[in-house]
Amino acid sequence: MVEAFAVASGKGGTGKTTSTLALGMALAEEHDVTVVDADTGMANLLFHAGLDDATVTLHDLLVAETATTVSEATYDRFGLSVVPCGTSLAGFEAAEPERLRDVVAELARDTDVLLLDSPAALGSKSAVLPVVLADRIVVVVEPTIPALSDGLKVQEYARSYGTGTAGVLFNKVRDDAADVTEQAERRFGGPVLATVPESDAVRGARRAGKPLLAHAPESDPAARYRRAAARLDVRDGDEGAVADRFRSAVVPDTP
């Protein structure tokens, strides 16, 4: 079985990468989970997962005619399979976004859950591909009007490509923020998976180069991410069919 989720937001700074790894580690208690840094232009998952020195990354897999295999760019960390992305501009420029579908198709053969940490903006083909390829998106937003506007936008993009919504994750929520869960659920047509507060535990994890659930597993935000993961209700998908879909989902790029 496999289900692919794009963790998306429509804007930067909402905590997508922290959320991707936290959901991944929580889901890994029951599933085989693979996390991919699909933000090829502004990769940062490697810094969150202690993979700063990774020599082979997704960038290498997105370049034509290298002999790199997917397994070479896949690292076992914190109970997850992690495919980090490189941070060099040269790597980004050489990458062909279209190849992501083949990488995703191959990864889908050997995992239960694929989490694609997606780019913040929707302004390029490489940025929108994770949302196109995923079965469902998890929308990570702060409960503010600019963030919710962008969240609704990314959801509409996803819907245009037949990608459903698994839910909304409210992140970086201030103590005095009003509860808008009910209205948000109605608007997004999906559950608010969790409300995660602003927290020193999250900042500490980032500084330590570790996922939150490894750095502060007993913290309140960690518990909330676990509950969010439990609410995701991972669906069974036939891995062969999913891989085929990834392969055929996108018509070849015309130069």
Place this chain on the structure above:
Amino acid sequence: MTESAGSTALRIPRGDLLRSRVVSDVGTTLSRALDRELTGYATLVPQETLLLEGDARGVVTFADGVPVLAYNTVSDSGGPDALAELAVPGPYRVELYAVADGALETAHEEETLRVAPGAAATELADDPALADRTREAAPDERLDDGDDDGDAVAAFLEDDERIEAIREQARSEAEERAAEWGLDDALAGDDEVEADAEFT
């Protein structure tokens, strides 16, 4: 300047014009008001009219640099509702005015038009650091003004027209770009799209 529509009309003296310009980020205006501890007001006219019915014209007042009231002179909304209506992607035409000390005291007693100190920075400028700075500068009694920006967020989420406009714009943008990026074939048919729109 006098605005006099509706029962919660905002009446404030015209004051001295400090600057008038189009800004892509209203945070620069809010930050300037905060840094100079301005007592006065800003008029904000969003240049993005696509998401709004007709013209919106906002007024945000400041006491010692900290936003106090928000008002939309077109819709006659005040407080968090006005902020929600004004919170659209930039640019804005902004005019910043200073008024004499004490000249806004009467206006600032109008509690229905009040907004939390950090709400304009959060909702209009999308700038959490500026919101923090503004809250730090606010007098203690102002920090009890509502639950910060939550009311504005709720007002936004209740606005059917606004949300539909965002969706429609995103939908047509997605389709246009799909063509541009050669992703047309990945677009869902109408049936598939509808099936996703339910949540109970």
